[in-house]
Amino acid sequence: QVQLVESGGGLVQPGGSSRLSCAVSGSSFSIDDMGWYRQAPGMERELVATITTDGGYTRYADSVKGRFTISRDNKKNTVYLQMNSLKPQDTAVYYCYVVMSDVPAGIFGMDYWGEGTLVTVSS
DSSP states (O other): OOEEEEEOOEEEOTTOOEEEEEEEESOOSEEEEEEEEEEOTTSOOEEEEEEOTTSOOEEEOTTTTTTEEEEEETTTTEEEEEEOSOOGGGOEEEEEEEEEEEGGGTEEEEEEEOOOEEEEEOO
């Protein structure tokens, strides 16, 4: 059973930094794209950042460009989100996701989600 375990987050002061981690376990499926979404109170879930399998391509929401950096460690099956210059509007529950494939079975594009971790930016 695929498990995504997120860590990091918590209360951060405006202008501060925090790093989120998400470790994937419990499956022999190959991991393709990885990324992060977030959902603020009363808002829809929005894409924050994604990264391709080899880390060669990343994409960011305009609101976090230049402040957030996504990376991954394929040996650890882990994706990270380094968040700098945090703003109160970054307050949200952050969800990691992965796209996985069962190559021998010819099944591709399976999405899995973490349970979310709350990041609160406040003084």
